[in-house]
Amino acid sequence: MANRKISNTLALAVLGLLREQPMHPYEMASTLRERHKDSSFKVNSGSLYDTVEALVRHGWIEPVETARDGRRPERTVYAATGLGESEFVRWIDELLRTPVAEYPKFMAAVSYLGALGPDRAAEALTERAQQLSRRIEETRAVLADTVDSGKVPRLFMIEVECSLHAWEAELAWTRRTVTEIRDGSLVWPRAERTEQGWTWSAPTDTERKGTAG
Amino acid sequence: MANRKISNTLALAVLGLLREQPMHPYEMASTLRERHKDSSFKVNSGSLYDTVEALVRHGWIEPVETARDGRRPERTVYAATGLGESEFVRWIDELLRTPVAEYPKFMAAVSYLGALGPDRAAEALTERAQQLSRRIEETRAVLADTVDSGKVPRLFMIEVECSLHAWEAELAWTRRTVTEIRDGSLVWPRAERTEQGWTWSAPTDTERKGTAG
């Protein structure tokens, strides 16, 4: 069915760009990259062209021109329709208002943290913490170079602040968890099979790591 | 190509379950729900059966029995292979170690917060804050009923703590942003078309909302 509601947020980005001016898909992709929006939207050329077609099917955008420059492939230029402009705003409102379940890969892995055992788990999380803080520094640098320097209004990069905040929170949790593993406050139970599923028992004091203190 | 690396984390969940004991797919789904793991993994029946097949193709799991109970559809029971068990641990390690870009829907919407105008944006974020805090309360209740009451070891629900932490951070950012919109510290520039792309200007003092204080 062509009428399944559009869910890919890349369509939101397309709509946002076409609200400013008509464009062909390749230009959308490069504009998004220029504006650092490729950290909020997964810009994949294949998906982009599919998304544009889906938007046309829904009547949210329409082709306005098909130009050919020399013998390069044709470029089809699209523009937002009135419907598209209003749905753009409605969709943003909905996405902001209503939290939906997301399934980040990190959460899946944390879910089975136990399988690594305390030492390897702490080591892996420590490495993540390093990479996260590097990424945070890089992002701060981008903000300094765009917003703080007055090149771009803060509102236009507000999502960068938002994800920065999220990463900082993740970093804090990660570091805290490493500490709790090392000082023994996050206990590794020993699981055992019985006829009726699983039981577990807290390790005895002598089994616990001696690093507590 | 059947050899594209498995990326769906539902496969991680399957592996985690089969490491405990052989199971048929439907039982995997219900076990995951019972254990509240359906908040870290998107458990969709269609995807589940596809994922199981992919795991078989990769040799990470294998069918061990095909039972038929009365005239019900056949149930195929699977077990993890040695390869599957080791890849399970390796995969978790990798997912923990290396942060990867995710594209949450919220971030996409925040990216175009400007399009709603200050009043509607603040209103939408306020509603989100309410829903988030409700969800946080519910999650706390689940933790109280499982971990705090000693029914389940903390390590086995650690991902719930992790996502709780993430939601709290999101809630904090959301509330702070509402405040900044209302007191005028997050400024709405007026964008204008010129021949050379866009310019913007900060609103004059008299244009700014009078709620600042």
Place this chain on the structure above:
DNA sequence: CCGCGTATAGTCGGATCCGACTAATAGGGA
């Protein structure tokens, strides 16, 4: 003026995802 790397612009086929559907049985109230 000839390679050669990079930018431009988009296509294609297969992998993946998912919701809606089927179909049988168990349980429980009237």
Place this chain on the structure above:
DNA sequence: TCCCTATTAGTCGGATCCGACTATACGCGG
């Protein structure tokens, strides 16, 4: 006992996603 619903178990076809690929043009060092 008979119907209605919930649970058990899985199938199917289409929608979506994505990486790898094609093909032209442009700049520039030698």
